[in-house]
Amino acid sequence: MLKTLQQILKTGIVTAAPPAPADELRVREALESRIREVLGRALCIREVDAGSCNGCELEIHALGNPVYSIESLGIRFVASPRHADLLLVTGPVSRHMEVALRRTYDATPDPKLVVAVGDCGACGGIFGSGYASCGAVSNVIPVDVVVPGCPPSPTRILSGILAAISKSPTDSTGRPGQ
Amino acid sequence: MHLVVDPVEWRALAQDIAAAGGRLLALWGTNRVGQCDTLHAVAIAPPRVISMSIAIADGTQQYPGVEDVFPSASRMQRAVFDLCGLRSTEQDTRPWLRHAAWPVDAFPLAADPMPSSLPSPIDDYAFVRVEGDGVHEIAVGPVHAGIIEPGHFRFSVVGEKVLRLEERLGYVHKGIERRFTELPILDGHRLAARVSGDSGVAYAWSYCQALERMTGTTVPPRASWLRALALELERIANHLGDLGALGNDAGFAFGLAQFSRLKEHLLRATEQALGQRYLLDLVVPGGTRNDLAPAGATVLDEYLAQLTDEVTVLRGIYEEHTGLRDRFAGAGAVLPELAAWIGLVGLAGRASGQTLDLRVDAACAPYDELAVRRCTRQDGDVLARVTLRFDELAESVRLLRRILRAMPSGEHAVAVPVPEPGAVGVGLIEAWRGPVVTGLEAGPDGTILRCHPQDPSWHNWPALEHAVIGNIVPDFPLINKSFNLSYSGHDL
Ligand code: SF4
Numbered sequence: 001m002l003k004t005l006q007q008i009l010k011t012g013i014v015t016a017a018p019p020a021p022a023d024e025l026r027v028r029e030a031l032e033s034r035i036r037e038v039l040g041r042a043l044c045i046r047e048v049d050a051g052s053c054n055g056c057e058l059e060i061h062a063l064g065n066p067v068y069s070i071e072s073l074g075i076r077f078v079a080s081p082r083h084a085d086l087l088l089v090t091g092p093v094s095r096h097m098e099v100a101l102r103r104t105y106d107a108t109p110d111p112k113l114v115v116a117v118g119d120c121g122a123c124g125g126i127f128g129s130g131y132a133s134c135g136a137v138s139n140v141i142p143v144d145v146v147v148p149g150c151p152p153s154p155t156r157i158l159s160g161i162l163a164a165i166s167k168s169p170t171d172s173t174g175r176p177g178q
Numbered sequence: 179m180h181l182v183v184d185p186v187e188w189r190a191l192a193q194d195i196a197a198a199g200g201r202l203l204a205l206w207g208t209n210r211v212g213q214c215d216t217l218h219a220v221a222i223a224p225p226r227v228i229s230m231s232i233a234i235a236d237g238t239q240q241y242p243g244v245e246d247v248f249p250s251a252s253r254m255q256r257a258v259f260d261l262c263g264l265r266s267t268e269q270d271t272r273p274w275l276r277h278a279a280w281p282v283d284a285f286p287l288a289a290d291p292m293p294s295s296l297p298s299p300i301d302d303y304a305f306v307r308v309e310g311d312g313v314h315e316i317a318v319g320p321v322h323a324g325i326i327e328p329g330h331f332r333f334s335v336v337g338e339k340v341l342r343l344e345e346r347l348g349y350v351h352k353g354i355e356r357r358f359t360e361l362p363i364l365d366g367h368r369l370a371a372r373v374s375g376d377s378g379v380a381y382a383w384s385y386c387q388a389l390e391r392m393t394g395t396t397v398p399p400r401a402s403w404l405r406a407l408a409l410e411l412e413r414i415a416n417h418l419g420d421l422g423a424l425g426n427d428a429g430f431a432f433g434l435a436q437f438s439r440l441k442e443h444l445l446r447a448t449e450q451a452l453g454q455r456y457l458l459d460l461v462v463p464g465g466t467r468n469d470l471a472p473a474g475a476t477v478l479d480e481y482l483a484q485l486t487d488e489v490t491v492l493r494g495i496y497e498e499h500t501g502l503r504d505r506f507a508g509a510g511a512v513l514p515e516l517a518a519w520i521g522l523v524g525l526a527g528r529a530s531g532q533t534l535d536l537r538v539d540a541a542c543a544p545y546d547e548l549a550v551r552r553c554t555r556q557d558g559d560v561l562a563r564v565t566l567r568f569d570e571l572a573e574s575v576r577l578l579r580r581i582l583r584a585m586p587s588g589e590h591a592v593a594v595p596v597p598e599p600g601a602v603g604v605g606l607i608e609a610w611r612g613p614v615v616t617g618l619e620a621g622p623d624g625t626i627l628r629c630h631p632q633d634p635s636w637h638n639w640p641a642l643e644h645a646v647i648g649n650i651v652p653d654f655p656l657i658n659k660s661f662n663l664s665y666s667g668h669d670l
Pocket of ligand 1: 117
């Protein structure tokens with residue numbers, strides 16, 4: 001226990017520790033204030049891997065590390081689409097995941113936002129479309145914002161989330177509109 | 179060593195390899211109009227790597243199965259049928275990679291083009307049912323609660339105790355092997371790196387090795403050292419990620435915060451040194467895309483010094499934390515005897531007493547000079563897989579220091595000629611998870627006739643079904659994470 005505490009003290013707070021580039025800080029600040037403005041509460045995200053190579057997932061995971069500290073910006077990953085404001089979808093959509101993705105989308109309450117992450121989510125990427133791949137996420141469900149990159153960096157993913165909630169005017173319930 | 183055998187000799191050969199303590203590493207089929215149907219296999223009986231082509235008599239489209247000799251062959255044989263239409267003699271004829279995206283009588287690697295009228299995208303898979311008093315089923319997936327890849331798990335339980343687990347995979351099958359045939363062979367490494375993104379360096383290297391072998395290309399010494407640098411960085415990145423996630427799954431969020439911070443710093447140092455956080459585009463035919471940045475060696479050296487200090491402290495904390503030990507020790511055990519029978523490979527194999535490590539047993543340059551110290555554990559439980567990650571992380575740090583000190587100077591890439599049609603090559607690289615094998619065959623005019631990447635997860639997914647028997651359902655996420663197998667690499 002003592003060692004654990006010592007390590008915590010020694011580590012200190014590393015969030016956005018220098019030398020974080022300036023645009024990283026700008027994205028963080030804009031995102032935090034936009035979430036407060038639009039939602040007035042935490043933004044709930046459901047991640048769906050609809051066929052990715054798992055590379056995009058690595059960078060989505062990184063959002064939770066102490067450097068990006070997504071929770072401190074008021075963003076939470078939730079286990080059920082029913083609790084989600086936004087779906088973060090990766091991969092070219094495999095045909096075997098097409099129905100699961102549609103069902104997840106349908107189960108997410110309106111109004112909802114969809115961010116397609118990675119070159120694959122944006123356009124099918126290197127996998128393209130074929131007998132087993134539907135290609136871009138927008139071929140299966142409506143998409144608000146795409147985040148190109150292979151994989152996109154955590155900062156680009158954050159910018160994509162910011163772009164999505166900035167697009168949406170606030171409606172009377174305080175949830176993002178379409 | 180390459181052997182061309184007939185189907186009867188294939189079975190005998192498989193039995194000989196198994197009797198010598200060897201392992202089947204890869205199995206794939208080719209079925210093309212105007213050519214003999216062929217089954218291909220790669221096995222290892224250290225120090226020998228044996229690749230085999232098994233010609234299947236015209237019109238029979240059937241070959242003898244070896245699932246009784248190498249249990250992991252079962253799912254591979256089912257996949258060979260789904261993709262190529264070649265059927266083994268095995269009893270289990272359920273589809274494996276095919277759900278309902280294409281009909282049973284269309285074969286993506288044989289038919290050109292595929293039928294465009296596709297059946298309903300949901301199918302009914304015949305899970306094995308466990309009967310008995312108080313037995314009930316729990317179905318999980320394909321979409322899981324966390325940020326993980328999709329797959330389906332069917333548990334038969336009594337109370338909280340697991341009697342049986344049956345996996346169903348194939349959800350992220352996106353047609354990779356057919357996609358390869360649409361790419362120029364000198365460009366295929368880009369797709370290879372994306373078969374399983376967490377092992378991009380290993381896959382790209384394995385592909386390039388196959389291509390370089392078939393074209394007789396000698397890679398400059400500096401290029402192979404840069405590749406090894408990248409491969410060990412990839413190993414450390416994954417081990418750091420897993421050590422944090424395993425702590426978290428056992429209720430120790432502190433571990434996740436600490437290890438994910440160390441991982442983030444590693445990715446930043448990697449980007450400074452080699453140009454990308456994840457090195458999916460570093461390994462190219464003939465060498466590497468770029469050299470180490472001028473300050474790269476210093477950046478990495480400084481990072482490694484910090485990493486060593488911090489991991490020593492964290493390892494002490496993990497070892498002394500009684501809550502973690504309680505969750506890790508004894509959970510999800512696969513004992514060495516069972517591991518040998520299943521053919522467990524890679525990190526999970528070494529945690530269950532299976533010594534195979536391609537960096538030692540089939541060492542390519544520069545591993546033949548690096549003298550990798552093999553790490554093994556005997557208990558085969560979550561604790562052994564955690565401990566092995568600490569051991570291998572330390573060994574990779576040692577290797578990286580040596581690589582940074584002794585890296586030869588010179589070119590980091592040479593040009594690779596377009597291979598002759600019909601040329602074949604096999605690549606074998608020990609990824610962080612286990613052996614990644616690539617079988618490559620050149621087509622005319624610089625095309626790919628066939629490319630088959632085999633992920634180590636093919637051998638290890640069946641072991642997970644054994645590992646959870648007798649454990650409680652709530653321990654499954656922890657046990658699953660301790661293997662951390664690839665879905666994308668398996669589903670292709
Ligand atoms: S965009 Fe790149 S990293 Fe993301 S899933 Fe596609 S291939 Fe993988």
